[in-house]
Amino acid sequence: xxxxxxxxxxLTKSCNELLLLQTLLNEKMHGYQLALEIEEKSxxxxxxxxxxxxxxxxxxxxxxxxxxxxxxxxxxxxxKYYAITTKGKIHFETQLKGWKEFINSFQSFFKxx
Amino acid sequence: xxxxxxxxxxLTKSCNELLLLQTLLNEKMHGYQLALEIEEKSxxxxxxxxxxxxxxxxxxxxxxxxxxxxxxxxxxxxxKYYAITTKGKIHFETQLKGWKEFINSFQSFFKxx
DNA sequence: CTATATATATCGAATATCTATATAAAAGGG
DNA sequence: CCCTTTTATATAGATATTCGATATATATAG
Numbered sequence: 420x421x422x423x424x425x426x427x428x429x430l431t432k433s434c435n436e437l438l439l440l441q442t443l444l445n446e447k448m449h450g451y452q453l454a455l456e457i458e459e460k461s462x463x464x465x466x467x468x469x470x471x472x473x474x475x476x477x478x479x480x481x482x483x484x485x486x487x488x489x490x491x492x493x494x495x496x497x498x499k500y501y502a503i504t505t506k507g508k509i510h511f512e513t514q515l516k517g518w519k520e521f522i523n524s525f526q527s528f529f530k531x532x
Numbered sequence: 533x534x535x536x537x538x539x540x541x542x543l544t545k546s547c548n549e550l551l552l553l554q555t556l557l558n559e560k561m562h563g564y565q566l567a568l569e570i571e572e573k574s575x576x577x578x579x580x581x582x583x584x585x586x587x588x589x590x591x592x593x594x595x596x597x598x599x600x601x602x603x604x605x606x607x608x609x610x611x612k613y614y615a616i617t618t619k620g621k622i623h624f625e626t627q628l629k630g631w632k633e634f635i636n637s638f639q640s641f642f643k644x645x
Numbered sequence: 646c647t648a649t650a651t652a653t654a655t656c657g658a659a660t661a662t663c664t665a666t667a668t669a670a671a672a673g674g675g
Numbered sequence: 676c677c678c679t680t681t682t683a684t685a686t687a688g689a690t691a692t693t694c695g696a697t698a699t700a701t702a703t704a705g
Binding site: 581 | 692695701702
């Protein structure tokens, strides 16, 4: 199954996926932590509602881009840590490349004369 | 009614509106012509399905961003020419500014170290 | 006269996102 | 020790958007 190509029809979705995958490139993280990290790193420009975040993570896990593992944290607390997969890394590269092309085309279209 | 602000939740919609508004800045055009112009100007990078194009135009007209006028063209042929309104121009500026900020934040988030 | 290009329009299906709500444990203050 | 806030995950319902398909009709080219 080849990696999905970049599609202009879903810029928001692609952007959300990229934010999450990029943040997972270096470190395993759980959902809540991912949202905090992204918000902090972008100086609050990017923000995830948790009603949006978790469905996206589940979808990405189903598609094999990330792999979640429940981990015991303290006596009762459990957290689901996500790691990026090889497929996820490929997807990341493909989508980021797509975004760069998009931004070029966008800026070229709207550049002042 | 103030102009809608730029929202990351709908990048595709905002991009589509900008492409159309920008193309109408200089010249009145009908729908089919708009799609051809945008495709040509972007060297086929941007493309409108006509099942997407017309609903967007209708929506934008309903919101007062553009104004459509049916014009007799030949003995039977009629075309609907769209012109950008003042509200449309304000919307264009607001959204384009939003996009520039978005691109800055995006590039800053994904820039290689 | 027939096929293709021009031109507008709408419907149904699929998808995505938001807001709100539910649940539960850990931490901190009084 | 209790209560509130923060941490943490999850889902349901509503709304919106886009796509692909389909419908209709005129103009043009062969």
